[in-house]
Amino acid sequence: MTAQLFVVTLVLTSGTVVAQTAPANPPQKDQTTAQTATTRQAGANSATELPQMKTSAYKGVLVDMSCAAGTTSTAGSASAEAAPAKSTNRSAADSGSNCPVSASSSNIGMKLDDGRTVRFDLVGSQRAADALKNDKRWSKNLADGKPIRAKAIGALNGDKLIVASIQ
Secondary structure, eight states, X not given: OHHHHHHHHHHHXXXXXXXXXXXXXXXXXXXXXXXXXXXXXXXXXXXXXXXOOOEEEEEEEEEEHHHHHSOXXXXXHHHHHHSOTTOOOOOGGGGGGGSBOOTTOOSEEEEETTSOXXXXXXXXXXXXXXXHHHOHHHHHHHHXXXXXXXXXXXXXXXXXXEEEXXX
C-alpha cells in the first residue's frame, strides 16, 4: 500500500511540475500577433495624429470669399468706400478686401489687420453668417454699407482659419 501511495504522489507531483513550467518553444504566432498589433497601433497613432495647432485671436474685416474668387472688378467701386482708410495696395492674393460681406454671404473670410486674407472653414462661415443676422450692431453696419470688424478665435491652418468663435 505504501508503494501505491508513493506512485500516486509521484505522478501528481510530476504533473504539477510539468504544468507549471513554460514550454521550450513558445508558439510564434502569439508573439507575431502581439508585435503586429503593437506596430499597427504605433503606425495608426502617427498616421491619424494631427499636428498641434495653436488657437489665437485674429482681428480684421469680414469679406465675402466667393466674390473674391470670382470677379473682383465688379465690387471694386462699392467696397473702395467701405475699405478701411489705412489699407494700402496689397498683392492680388488679398483680393478679398474688394468684396465686402453681405447678409447673403455664405463663404466668408477675413482680411486680417496685417493685410493677409484668410478664408473661414465651413463651420466658421456658418457662425459668421449667423452672427451677421443676429448681431444688431453688425446688421446696422451692413445696412449702412460699413465694413464689419470682427474678432475670430481659432487656429490658422495655411490660408484657412478654423473658427472656434467669432465676436
